[in-house]
Amino acid sequence: MSPVIDIKNLSARTAVSPILRDVSLSVNAGEVMALVGESGAGKSTIAKAVLGILPAGIKVTGGNIFFEGTDLLALAPAKLRELLGVRIALIPQDPLTSLNPARRIGDQLTDGLRLRAGLSRKAAFDRALSLLNDVHIREPERVLQRYPHELSGGMRQRVLIAQAFSLNPHVIIADEPTTALDVTVQKQVLRLIRDMQREHRTTLLFVTHDLGVVAQICDRMTVLYGGKVLEQGATAEILQNPQSPYTRALLAASPRYDQPEQSLKPVPEALIAELRREIGM
Ligand SMILES: Nc1ncnc2c1ncn2[C@@H]1O[C@H](COP(=O)(O)OP(=O)(O)OP(=O)(O)O)[C@@H](O)[C@H]1O
Numbered sequence: 444m445s446p447v448i449d450i451k452n453l454s455a456r457t458a459v460s461p462i463l464r465d466v467s468l469s470v471n472a473g474e475v476m477a478l479v480g481e482s483g484a485g486k487s488t489i490a491k492a493v494l495g496i497l498p499a500g501i502k503v504t505g506g507n508i509f510f511e512g513t514d515l516l517a518l519a520p521a522k523l524r525e526l527l528g529v530r531i532a533l534i535p536q537d538p539l540t541s542l543n544p545a546r547r548i549g550d551q552l553t554d555g556l557r558l559r560a561g562l563s564r565k566a567a568f569d570r571a572l573s574l575l576n577d578v579h580i581r582e583p584e585r586v587l588q589r590y591p592h593e594l595s596g597g598m599r600q601r602v603l604i605a606q607a608f609s610l611n612p613h614v615i616i617a618d619e620p621t622t623a624l625d626v627t628v629q630k631q632v633l634r635l636i637r638d639m640q641r642e643h644r645t646t647l648l649f650v651t652h653d654l655g656v657v658a659q660i661c662d663r664m665t666v667l668y669g670g671k672v673l674e675q676g677a678t679a680e681i682l683q684n685p686q687s688p689y690t691r692a693l694l695a696a697s698p699r700y701d702q703p704e705q706s707l708k709p710v711p712e713a714l715i716a717e718l719r720r721e722i723g724m
Pocket residue numbers: 457462480481482483484485486487488489498499500501652
């Protein structure tokens with residue numbers, strides 16, 4: 444089986460420093476791949492590179508990002524825009540800033556269905572209603588009339604999950620999709636993403652710093668530090684038997700969702716210093 448996403452030797456840098464160092468990873472159809480690492484590891488940069496939305500200060504200096512065999516980095520911007528939202532969709536980190544505050548939920552949710560899938564206004568609203576039902580939003584008719592600020596954070600994220608799945612994309616990139624939510628809502632939203640992913644058999648690239656989240660929904664994981672891949676493999680295997688000293692330290696530093704009272708050990712500074720020397724940071 445050929446991978447849906449196949450990143451090969453991707454490097455990127457700012458004017459002053461490397462951000463991604465020879466990153467390779469592949470995600471097979473229907474699989475959930477986690478990008479894991481602490482802040483600054485380069486997780487979001489990889490996600491943005493796939494989506495073609497790298498900030499102006501970061502340039503790709505080498506490598507390829509194949510999506511179903513097509514190198515996204517070699518694609519004309521207009522062709523890339525055709526894929527985004529339709530074949531490749533995003534569940535963003537902050538639902539409030541990702542929705543237009545001045546437009547009703549219904550109008551925002553139906554845009555893609557009308558403009559990209561060619562549905563009539565009526566058909567798009569019917570589909571939006573059914574999508575809101577799928578993400579367990581009560582009274583969907585009323586919610587379609589609301590503005591984003593009238594919804595809770597969890598509701599807004601459900602709307603964005605509905606939007607991400609609305610055009611049956613082959614890949615969804617979820618960039619820390621539960622970080623902005625409070626803990627009980629995080630669990631519900633995570634379960635929703637997992638259920639939707641399984642039902643639609645969508646390939647999912649899941650950016651997170653939370654190993655508890657990885658354990659719950661990701662089939663495989665890629666551990667990053669300083670823009671470099673340190674370890675990659677099946678989640679269960681890595682969590683049970685991490686090969687990289689950094690992954691071991693990251694595990695020791697993470698609260699276990701099944702044993703939250705256990706004391707945590709921060710990643711040792713000596714290990715970070717050694718890693719930075721190895722990577723050449
Ligand atoms: N617009 C930018 N200009 C310059 N450097 C940037 C820019 N955005 C990110 N960086 C740098 O790129 C590196 C990787 O950042 P990135 O956001 O990909 O990490 P991350 O693993 O997603 O971390 P976080 O969880 O904090 O978002 C960091 O050193 C960051 O400071």
